Amino acid sequence: MSGVRLAWLRWSARRPDARAWGLMLPGTGWLLVFFMIPLLLMLVYSFMPKGMYGGVVAGFTFEHYLRFFDPLYLKILVTTVLYAAACTVLSLLMGYPVAYVISRAGPWKNLLVFLVIVPFWTSFLVRTYAMMFLLADEGLINKVLLALHLIEAPIAMLPSTSAVMAGLVYGFLPFMVLPIYGSLEKLDPSLLEAAEVLGAKPFARFMKIVLPLSMPGVVAGSLLVFIPALGSYLTSDLLGGAKTFMIGNLVQQQFMKANNWPFGSAASFVVMAVVLAAVFGFLRQRDNSEAGGL
Amino acid sequence: MASPVVEFKNVSKTFGGQKAVRNISFHIEKGEFFSILGPSGCGKTTNLRLLAGFETPDEDGGEVRILDRVVNHDRPYERKLAMVFQNYALFPHLTVEKNVAFGLEQRGTPKAEIVSRVKGALEMVRLDPDQFGRRPPAALSGGQRQRVALARALVLEPSILLLDEPLGALDLKLRKEMQLELKSLNRRLGITFVYVTHDQEEALTMSDRIAVMDNARIAQLGSPAQIYEQPRTAFVARFIGESNFCEGVVQQRDGAWMVIQRADGSLVRARGGEDRTAGETVKIAVRPERVELCQPGAAPATHNVLPGSIRQVVYRGEMLHVRVALPGGGDMVAAMRNEGQLRTPVSWQEGAACVAVFHPDDARVLEEEPK
Numbered sequence: 001m002s003g004v005r006l007a008w009l010r011w012s013a014r015r016p017d018a019r020a021w022g023l024m025l026p027g028t029g030w031l032l033v034f035f036m037i038p039l040l041l042m043l044v045y046s047f048m049p050k051g052m053y054g055g056v057v058a059g060f061t062f063e064h065y066l067r068f069f070d071p072l073y074l075k076i077l078v079t080t081v082l083y084a085a086a087c088t089v090l091s092l093l094m095g096y097p098v099a100y101v102i103s104r105a106g107p108w109k110n111l112l113v114f115l116v117i118v119p120f121w122t123s124f125l126v127r128t129y130a131m132m133f134l135l136a137d138e139g140l141i142n143k144v145l146l147a148l149h150l151i152e153a154p155i156a157m158l159p160s161t162s163a164v165m166a167g168l169v170y171g172f173l174p175f176m177v178l179p180i181y182g183s184l185e186k187l188d189p190s191l192l193e194a195a196e197v198l199g200a201k202p203f204a205r206f207m208k209i210v211l212p213l214s215m216p217g218v219v220a221g222s223l224l225v226f227i228p229a230l231g232s233y234l235t236s237d238l239l240g241g242a243k244t245f246m247i248g249n250l251v252q253q254q255f256m257k258a259n260n261w262p263f264g265s266a267a268s269f270v271v272m273a274v275v276l277a278a279v280f281g282f283l284r285q286r287d288n289s290e291a292g293g294l
Numbered sequence: 295m296a297s298p299v300v301e302f303k304n305v306s307k308t309f310g311g312q313k314a315v316r317n318i319s320f321h322i323e324k325g326e327f328f329s330i331l332g333p334s335g336c337g338k339t340t341n342l343r344l345l346a347g348f349e350t351p352d353e354d355g356g357e358v359r360i361l362d363r364v365v366n367h368d369r370p371y372e373r374k375l376a377m378v379f380q381n382y383a384l385f386p387h388l389t390v391e392k393n394v395a396f397g398l399e400q401r402g403t404p405k406a407e408i409v410s411r412v413k414g415a416l417e418m419v420r421l422d423p424d425q426f427g428r429r430p431p432a433a434l435s436g437g438q439r440q441r442v443a444l445a446r447a448l449v450l451e452p453s454i455l456l457l458d459e460p461l462g463a464l465d466l467k468l469r470k471e472m473q474l475e476l477k478s479l480n481r482r483l484g485i486t487f488v489y490v491t492h493d494q495e496e497a498l499t500m501s502d503r504i505a506v507m508d509n510a511r512i513a514q515l516g517s518p519a520q521i522y523e524q525p526r527t528a529f530v531a532r533f534i535g536e537s538n539f540c541e542g543v544v545q546q547r548d549g550a551w552m553v554i555q556r557a558d559g560s561l562v563r564a565r566g567g568e569d570r571t572a573g574e575t576v577k578i579a580v581r582p583e584r585v586e587l588c589q590p591g592a593a594p595a596t597h598n599v600l601p602g603s604i605r606q607v608v609y610r611g612e613m614l615h616v617r618v619a620l621p622g623g624g625d626m627v628a629a630m631r632n633e634g635q636l637r638t639p640v641s642w643q644e645g646a647a648c649v650a651v652f653h654p655d656d657a658r659v660l661e662e663e664p665k
Contacts, residue, residue, distance in 0.1 A: 190381060194384075213387055
C-alpha cells in the first residue's frame with residue numbers, strides 16, 4: 001500500500017501537471033458524462049432527419065438549421081435575446097445600488113448577503129407559482145387594492161410580458177448582486193479618500209474609481225443573468241402563457257410536444273451560439289477597455 | 295510673525311464613546327516639517343484625518359484652522375492640501391501618468407498644462423516619465439509606487455502635504471534614502487509637511503518639530519533635540535530612544551538641580567521638576583549613552599555616583615550595553631562604544647563591583663503622566 005503511495009508521490013512530484021490532472025479528474029469526469037456526451041448527442045441529432053414518433057432516423061441534413069431561419073423562429077430568437085438583455089439591464093440597475101450599499105454596511109454585511117441568498121432556499125418553480133398567486137386576478141395584490149378601494153375591478157396582470165419580466169428579474173437579481181458586491185467589497189476605501197483629497201466629488205469618484213474597479217463584478221453578474229435568462233422557459237410559461245414565447249419554450253415544445261427532437265436540438269445550438277457570441281463580445285470589449293486605459 | 299499654516303484649538307474627536315483625540319492644541323508654521331509620533335492607537339492617525347477632512351471634530355470639539363480659516367466642516371478637496379497614504383492608494387486601473395494627472399483633471403486644468411506638470415512631477419521624484427509613465431502601478435516596485443504617490447500629491451502644488459506612515463512598507467535602505475529625499479523636497483519646495491509615523495528614528499531624522507502622542511493626547515511637543523534630551527514624561531523617555539529610570543524622594547533644590555534621595559539613601563541630582571515639592575516621590579530618566587562606568591573611588595565629584603555590580607554585558611557590535619545592578623533595587627544600563635574593552639575581561643565579569651556615573655544635567659525629573 002505504502003509502496004504504491006510512495007511510487008505515486010515520486011511520480012507526481014516529478015510531474016506537477018499530473019497532480020493537477022488528478023485533482024481535476026472527478027469534476028471533469030462528471031461533466032464529461034453528464035454534459036459533454038449529451039451535448040455531442042444533441043449536436044449529432046440536430047443534423048439527422050426526424051423520426052416519425054420522436055427520436056431520429058439515419059441520415060444527414062441541414063434542414064433543421066435552415067428551418068430556424070423562418071421569420072417565425074427568428075422572431076422568437078430576437079424576442080428572447082431582447083428579454084434576456086432587458087432583464088440583464090434591469091437587474092444591473094437595481095442590483096448595483098443594492099450591492100453598493102451592502103458593501104459599505106460594515107457589521108451588517110454578512111446578514112445582508114445572507115438575505116440576498118435566502119430566496120434560494122425555495123425552489124424556483126415554487127417561487128414562480130407564488131408569483132402567479134400574487135399577480136392573479138384573484139391574487140393578493142388585486143385583493144388588497146380592491147379592499148382599499150383603490151381600484152374598481154382587478155387589474156389583469158397575468159399572463160403578460162411585464163409579469164414575465166418581473167419574474168425573470170426577480171429570479172436572477174441575486175446573481176447580479178453577489179458578484180458586484182464581491183468586487184465592491186475588495187475596493188480599498190483609501191482609494192476613495194485619495195480621490196477625494198485630489199478633488200473628486202462624489203459623482204466623479206463613482207465614475208472614475210468605483211465603477212471601473214467594479215467592472216469585473218458587473219461583467220460576471222451580467223453574464224450570470226443574461227445566460228440563464230436566455231435559456232429560461234419556466235417563467236415565460238407560467239407568467240406569460242401564450243403571450244410570451246421564448247426560445248426555451250420552443251425547445252421544450254419541440255422535445256415534449258412536437259416530437260421533433262432534431263429541430264429542438266438545432267434550436268438549442270442556436271441559443272448556445274448566441275450565448276457564446278455574447279460572452280466573447282463582452283469579454284473582448286472589457287479587455288480592450290482595460291488595455292487602452294482611460 | 296506670520297500666522298501659522300495649521301492650527302488645532304482644543305480639538306476633540308470621539309468614536310463611539312472612545313476619545314481618539316482629547317483636547318489637543320498645536321500649530322504648524324509655514325514650510326515646517328512637523329511629525330506626529332506615537333504608538334498605534336494613540337490618536338495620531340485620527341489627528342491627521344481631522345486635518346485632511348475625513349473626520350470632523352466633535353460638537354464643541356474645538357477648531358481646526360488651515361491658513362487662518364476654520365475648516366471643521368470643509369471637504370478634503372476644499373483644504374488646499376494633498377496627502378500620501380500609508381499603502382500609497384494608487385488607482386490600480388490607471389497608468390502612472392493618469393494617476394498623477396488625476397488631481398489636475400479634477401480641477402479642470404488645461405490638457406497641455408497637465409502633460410507638462412505631470413512630467414515635471416515625475417521628474418521631481420526622480421522617475422523617468424518616458425520609462426514609467428505608461429505602466430500600471432502593479433508593474434512598479436514598492437519604492438517606485440511610493441514616488442508615484444508623492445508625485446500625485448506634489449503635482450497639485452499644495453500648501454500642505456500630509457504623509458501617513460508613507461515609508462512603512464519599504465525596506466530599511468530605501469527608507470533611509472527616502473527620508474533624506476523627503477526632507478530635501480520639504481526644504482526645496484517650501485511646502486509644509488505633516489508626517490505621521492510610529493518610527494521614532496524616522497521622526498528624529500526628518501522633523502523640525504515632533505508632537506509625541508500618547509493615549510489621545512500630545513505628551514510632548516518640541517524639536518527632536520528637546521524631545522530626546524528633555525523628555526517630559528516616562529512615556530516619552532521610553533518611546534523615543536532608551537532610558538534608565540530611577541525613583542526617589544525630593545529633598546531640596548541645588549541651583550538648577552533638584553536633589554533626590556533614593557531608597558538606599560544615595561543622593562541623585564537632576565534637571566527639571568521645578569513644580570515639585572520636598573517629600574514628593576519622583577522618577578528621573580537618564581539616557582544609557584550618558585552613563586559611564588568607573589572603578590569604585592575613581593568617580594568625578596561633579597557627577598551623580600551610583601555604586602553597584604555588573605549584572606550583564608550585552609554585545610551589540612559597535613556598542614556595548616552594560617547593565618549594572620544597584621543596591622536598593624533597579625538597574626542602570628550604560629551604553630558605550632566598543633573599543634575593545636572585552637579583550638581585558640577581568641573587570642567585566644558578572645558580579646564585578648563598579649560605579650555608574652552621570653552628570654546631573656543629563657538626568658531629567660519626569661512629570662506625572664495624565665490618566
